Amino acid sequence: MTSPRATGKVTMSDVARHAKVSRTAVSFALSDPEHPSVSAETRQRILEAVADLGYRPNAGARALASRRSDWYGLVTEIVTAPFAVNIIKGAQDRAWHDRRFVLIASSEGDGDMEEAAVEKLLEQRVEGLLYAATWHRAVKVPDIAHEVPTVLVNCFDADGVLPSIVPDEVAGGRRATERLLAAGHRRIGLITFDSDIPAAIGRRDGYSSALRAAGGDLDDDLVVGGGATATDGYAAAVRLLDLPVPPTAIFCANDRMAMGAYDAIKERGLTIPGDISVVGFDNQELISAYLRPSLTTVALPFEEMGARGVDLLSELTSGQVTGPLQVVVDCPLVERSSVRP
Amino acid sequence: MTSPRATGKVTMSDVARHAKVSRTAVSFALSDPEHPSVSAETRQRILEAVADLGYRPNAGARALASRRSDWYGLVTEIVTAPFAVNIIKGAQDRAWHDRRFVLIASSEGDGDMEEAAVEKLLEQRVEGLLYAATWHRAVKVPDIAHEVPTVLVNCFDADGVLPSIVPDEVAGGRRATERLLAAGHRRIGLITFDSDIPAAIGRRDGYSSALRAAGGDLDDDLVVGGGATATDGYAAAVRLLDLPVPPTAIFCANDRMAMGAYDAIKERGLTIPGDISVVGFDNQELISAYLRPSLTTVALPFEEMGARGVDLLSELTSGQVTGPLQVVVDCPLVERSSVRP
DNA sequence: GTGAAAGCGCTAACAT
């Protein structure tokens, strides 16, 4: 095995020479299995040469010559955000499936850094940009990003010109509430947080609309706001449980608050879901799956949003803008053990 | 502004023409601010031309011509562990700082896919490979990865030939235990899990050695194993609390089990840290920061491991193998509120 | 100090 592989310098010419064909033939054979101008036998010889020599195509050279990189760029604020990962994964899987690569750059939430990151990505000649936020909101995308097709994921364009993929917060809130209604609850509390972001507004709207549609108790006392942490959830749950007629179920607008609510409920010697059913939102696995009992919650479809982002991007880059430019993705309910049967 | 930028096709030749110099001059000026063969004025003119035309270098072309890509590849089973993305972040930040890029490919924990991912990375002509695991263990790296300098992160080579970066589990376990000893505890329980992975063995060893060194109670009854989930932690804590002479503090070998232990402790009407102090391990923020009270725990240094991996890789690729080939990274204690003052 | 020229490894007309 004195293969040139060891040298790492086998080129397409070497393969052509070895297979006794032209470089063109090799190029054709490799890029298209059914290429009309290369016979089956020739193709076979070429493939053998490739294997013999341990040839590996040089993606950079190919990109240079063909003027297409097969890369998309993904810019996100924090690679570490527990959520961002799933967007990345969704995008990468989908891209991989299309034989494309996703180059990831993190902006660290810093404007300059972000611009530098996009610049770097463009230098790599990415064919499109995915711009992902760690939490659903309006964002201002740097101008530079407009030089290439761009899709926003889990956020939307403050200027309203860029296409985006966002979660359906309202439907999610409705679904959580309907789950509780389906379990027979009529008096359902909502622990929400005071904010004008889509998550807060949408989930609350979903809650109200579900209640209205099903004839559940529409009582302002049943809706309590505040901060969005576990501690806030605890405090909110205490208020709910102290009500003259306390709810028999609670929908928490995020899992962290549900975590706090669990504490308040348990402290009173009440059981979940025996005495009180609870539904969360976000499906932060680390919390929802490990809470005792495990938490039934609504999942944010990060992975799907990432995948849909790539889909939209390939439509855009290939010029065929088919779908709508604002894609709203459904938030599925993840059934666990915190709602009574 | 009828800049050719709009066309996205400004090349170095355009810049040269615009600045009335040769392409060589542009190349020199751009790649080295102090290049001896280009005068300050010339350089200035070139920079202006770059700005005027909106020129953006083509990284791929540069890589092709210079035979160096400035890229490292990172292969990981991204799916499983949300916290392992910190490895990516650490690596990326560090690489970015060195003006390098990290191409990420996920293997989905599937052997074939993994090999395909490495293959793809090599086609991109990455100069080195980072191979990251989501949990500390021995791994078998595909042969193909040996074609280029490779560093294992948060795992080590089953064949013992590749350099690696791993967390110091033993020192971490010792540190957690020492923290409890420092708070005056002598009777310290250990909730561990039955497994022969480094995390289980190392943390337990650290616990024992700290106790031995400080003269704490070395009692087999104080060590209880089982599974590694919150439910297992709950069960283990119950056993500990049922002991004739229960511990006054508990070291949980991971945060999830600590979560379960919290429940058991609270159920008995005991308080944390008033009656029982608790220390965890892993620093899974979603759990440790939101538990009530927040959990003092030992952190796995993912980010640092990622950064150190890149460091080692650049030493390897530049031929200067300075440091040791098995780097053990310290696990810092994250002080929160679950240990009595 | 500057520029001509020869590639880097590959693609894609355009012949043959």
Added chain:
DNA sequence: ATGTTAGCGCTTTCAC
């Protein structure tokens, strides 16, 4: 069906 021939955008001698 196969080969010829230009590039793609940049780096890097080497001569001027």
